[in-house]
Amino acid sequence: MDTLWSSTSFDKKYKELDKDLDIDILIIGGGITGLNIAYNLLNEREKIVLVEANRVGSGVTSRMTGKISYLQGCYYDIYKKYGRTITKKYFLSQLEAIEIIKRIIADNKIKCNFEKTISYLYTDNYKYLNRLKQEENILRDIGCILEKGTKKDFLYSIKVFDTYTFHPLKYLYSLKKIISKKIPIYENTRVLGIEKYNEYYLVKTDKGIIKTKRVVLANFYPNFIKPFFMPLKVTLQKSYIGVSSSEMHNYTTLSVDNKQSSMRFYKDKNINYKIYSYGNVNISNENNMSKRFLKLKRDNYNYLWSNMDIMTGDFMPFIGRLDKNLYIATGYNTWGITNSILSGKIIGDLIRGDSNKYEGLFNPKRKIYKNTFLAVTSSFKAYLKELIYHNKSWYHGRITFQDNKAILSDGVDKHVVLSKCPHMGCNLVYNEVEKTWDCPCHGSRFSALGNVICGPSNKNIKVENDKKN
Ligand SMILES: Cc1cc2nc3c(=O)[nH]c(=O)nc-3n(C[C@H](O)[C@H](O)[C@H](O)COP(=O)(O)OP(=O)(O)OC[C@H]3O[C@@H](n4cnc5c(N)ncnc54)[C@H](O)[C@@H]3O)c2cc1C
CATH class of the missing domain: 3.30.9 (D-Amino Acid Oxidase; Chain A, domain 2)
Structure with missing residues (x-):
């Protein structure tokens, strides 16, 4: 999935997690949100780590248009x-965010x-x-x-x-270099689950276990946090x-x-x-x-x-505290640059114990019933629609691939991909142009051969070698 941004920038791969950790703050997600939050915590004395399931900037940040606007x-x-x-207040928050990003870029000569x-x-x-x-x-x-x-x-x-x-990725890659001097960034380290205990969280990743006092969810889709009904x-x-x-x-x-x-x-x-x-x-x-x-x-x-x-249904992001030591930043309504800058400032202040004037405005626990209705009906609609149309068009159902091209499973076969999303079982839709499997219910995406590109799914889709060959 090359974009203009990924083709015109270069970034060094960082190592994956290779041991269990006992830390103070874990930031999950290396998109513009995770990195702007980490940047705001650079001067803290606490042990902070950022984990990213793929590579920094490989999520939706790499596919934006790069406008910084109010x-x-x-x-x-x-x-x-x-x-x-x-x-x-929302208008002023966006103006303030633009001033902050101008300063970050100037101070660090990005x-x-x-x-x-x-x-x-x-x-x-x-x-x-x-x-x-x-x-x-x-x-x-x-x-x-x-x-x-x-x-x-x-x-x-x-x-x-x-x-x-x-250029969103040039900004992100520069920030990654600056941050990693003080905060370890582990790439290709996927969080699989979070368990809450009295004074800490146990975060299970595919590369090791992280015990941490606080968790910052900067992983785009608001999963992992069942009691807060964020997906609704x-x-x-x-x-x-x-x-x-x-x-x-x-x-x-x-x-x-x-x-x-x-x-x-x-x-x-x-x-x-x-x-x-x-x-x-x-x-x-x-x-x-x-x-x-x-x-x-x-x-x-x-x-x-x-x-x-x-x-989010009211056009303002969800940024802030979900639980005593659990923070979230998401729901940018297509304005991720300014709102992730604000996420950095707000979550940074909350972690330091300072107040922030936007804490109430963007409170992730605020109720938006209209959106709950929309969220439930649209994911149910997608589920039903895909159930009805499954196998009706050439790119649905069990399909096979040759030279990365999708063909019907009764053609000349190489692989059979079972196009069910491991997250909640919705039938996936094949995106011919980008060669991805996209979930119409909750947005997970997978490569043509089944590897998860972005969540909420944490698992690849099943690929079988065709027995006929
Ligand atoms: C068409 C379009 C154009 C846009 N253009 C603009 C624009 O011009 N200006 C603007 O301000 N905004 C724009 N946006 C919005 C912007 O792209 C997003 O709001 C923003 O990029 C979200 O950033 P993020 O860091 O929250 O998410 P992401 O960039 O997706 O980062 C989340 C990261 O978390 C990682 N992750 C996920 N699950 C796990 C896990 N289990 N364990 C570890 N890591 C995990 C992912 O791999 C990913 O790298 C646009 C949006 C769209 C749809």
């Missing part, structure tokens, strides 16, 4: 739900193509014109400095001037990204319509790229991803990939 198209929705004070850009929020559709104008009014009311866009390409747009873009508070949305050669421009765009098209530019070694994404569809609707990619493929894209993010 123009997120969500303020009208937050306002409708919570009113002006909370909306303004080379990650960090550029200031203009950002547009637009619509091309009369149906969404009113929605955009409402967003504009609220933004002005909470103190956002913006202008009406003058670009003729859009029906209506607003623009701001102080947003940024970067989140849904997953998928988008499709295409990268093509292009002229270079210094702006980014985001539409307010329900497909949320997004675009930015990137320059690497004198080659200019346009990065375009669209979709934002609930994963339970994605049983024919090839069709979505087809739209992109026709335009001769250099790179194609899909990505998903966790949505």
Whole structure:
């Protein structure tokens, strides 16, 4: 699954866990969340370790678009739900996060193509014109400095001037080097389960046991924490990204319509790229991803990939304390850079025993009933749909592979992959373009030959050698 980011950056592999540990703080997950949290704990005296199931940056962070922006198209929705004070607080949190990341990049001289850009929020559709104008009014009311866009390409747009873009993996790999000088990072070390005892947790990994006083869950999907019903508070949305050669421009765009098209530019070694994404569809609707990619493929894209993010129902993340010594950071509603920066600050403060002004705002225990309903119905819908359509189309059910190409199991055979998700038994959908098996219920992904790429599943899918050969 090469992306523009993985093809234009390099990172050294770190060793896996090779012994049992007795430590103070364990951070699970080496994406932008885990690393921003670890960065905030660099000056602590406690024994801290970070474990990553695959390689640092191999999760959804490697498949984002890399916009660092507060123009997120969500303020009208937050306002409708919570009113002006909370909306303004969320807006200010995003501005603060941008200042923090600017400082991290400057202080550490991180080379990650960090550029200031203009950002547009637009619509091309009369149906969404009113929605955009409402967003504009609220933004002005909470103190956002913006202008009406003058670009003729859009029906209506607003623009701001102080947003940024970067190369997400160059940022992450630099942070990894800085952090690992003080905090050991173990790659290819997958957490399989967490058991709570009175004063500590026992964390079982595939490489050893870690006894730890505190656990920070930065592993994207909120599993491992049954008593808190977190999976019932989140849904997953998928988008499709295409990268093509292009002229270079210094702006980014985001539409307010329900497909949320997004675009930015990137320059690497004198080659200019346009990065375009669209979709934002609930994963339970994605049983024919090839069709979505087809739209992109026709335009001769250099790179194609899909990505998903966790949505919370009130457009604000879940960051903070779940239990006395258990912390979580997830649910970024596609704005993972600013919100993971805030995760670092909030969880860092809580661990140090300091207060943080956003603790209440992002409290992971807040109740969002609408999303619980959506989470249950969408995963049940996906389960039923895949049950009905299983084996009806060529890429479902038991399939075989030749030269990494999926073919029907009664063709010329090499392997048989049983396409059931080991997490909760949902039938998997084959993603022809990226050669992955994707779970339409909870978002686990597996390589064509069954190796788990991202959870909640902790197991590979079963592969049998075909007896006929
Ligand atoms: C199409 C799209 C575009 C986006 N573009 C942007 C953008 O332009 N700007 C922006 O701000 N946000 C963007 N986002 C959102 C952003 O990508 C995510 O919110 C963010 O990357 C989440 O980071 P994370 O560290 O929480 O997750 P991840 O990057 O997935 O990191 C979690 C890590 O935990 C590891 N892990 C999982 N399970 C275990 C286990 N059992 N044991 C050990 N390790 C484990 C995984 O391997 C992974 O590396 C976009 C999202 C989408 C869908």
